[in-house]
Amino acid sequence: MAVPKLRENPSFDHMRIGEYGKRHTTCQFRGNVMSRLAVKVVAGAAALVVMGCGGALAFIYSGIYDVTATTPHDPLVGWAMHETYERSTDRAVAGLQAPENLETPEAVQAGARFYKDNCVVCHGAPGIAASPAAQGLNPEAPLLLKATRKNNPAKMFWVIKTGVRMTGMPAFGKSTPDETLWQVAAFLHKSRGISNADFAALSAR
Template identity: 35%
Template sequence: MLKGVAWGITLTIAIALISVYALLHSGMIPANADTKPGGLELWMAGTSLDATLDRYAPKERNPVALTDQNLLEGVRLFRENCAVCHGSAKGTNSPSPIAKGEYPRPPQLATDGVEDDPEGHSFWKIKHGIRLTGMPSFGYTLKDEQIWTLALFLKHMDKLPPVVQKTWLKVRNWPVTPPGQTGQK
């Protein structure tokens, strides 16, 4: 009796694995970036990201102090590295041609908001990227201090001091502003 149950379980698992394999190789599950993923895919991706952030994102306080100068540096870093996908300040945050071609669409951070995210979560996402979303890892191009500066700006982008807000409102998301240029008219 126990032997029959074990064979039944083994056969069920084998059939399930073969079915999943056949489904994946049939091309029936879309891999293109211009269609909406299914509910299972969205759930798996969201659950995985949440668990990864809970496990690996830094828990310590942001080592970059909250100053106007650091927030201005955050605006500069955002303009040069993030605005092309994540938009710019309210009123001018329509997705760029690059962002329109990504799926899932990158959040337009001025309106979709990340101010309630822990800074450690923003740091981790910027440093390591998010697999299969188009969000690259900036850990190879930005120093940790720069990434923390971006995390600081993101945390406070909805309540910036006037001098920083004035600069933020001038940021454009398209065309891309080369590093070292202001991107302001």
């Protein structure tokens, strides 16, 4: 028995083509919209960067920011500098290990003598004020022997060795061996809150 041949339906084919065309047009439209949006976002971000750089350059070259050491830092600037210092030094000493038996009496005494000869001028000591020149530092040099300080040995060693930019703190590592700098770190950690008499005796030669 012969199978009847199905009649082709041209209108159905045209309908399918029409639906495909609509979907294709819709997708193309959405793609164009997204592309234009992406271009606008990138252009806006670039404009903000250019404006920010231009504003920063205008601020720098205007000379309106007060760089004198007699004027305290703006609170925001002071906070930013302090937090940058803390995070930078914390990261630098993350894997740094202090030598074993760091705080021997001999090491602490050697550190006290070095401190008296090289550090008291800016940081002072019990019974000894910082020098007049150090009193003009901005930011002020901290009093390193206060009882409330932590004076982490690794951090103290690193700061003494490498110095701190824009503070007046020099890098003693350029002229002093690590062994001596560890002795200073040992002294600073061991002798927090030391009395005037004890410091005088410990640092005497």
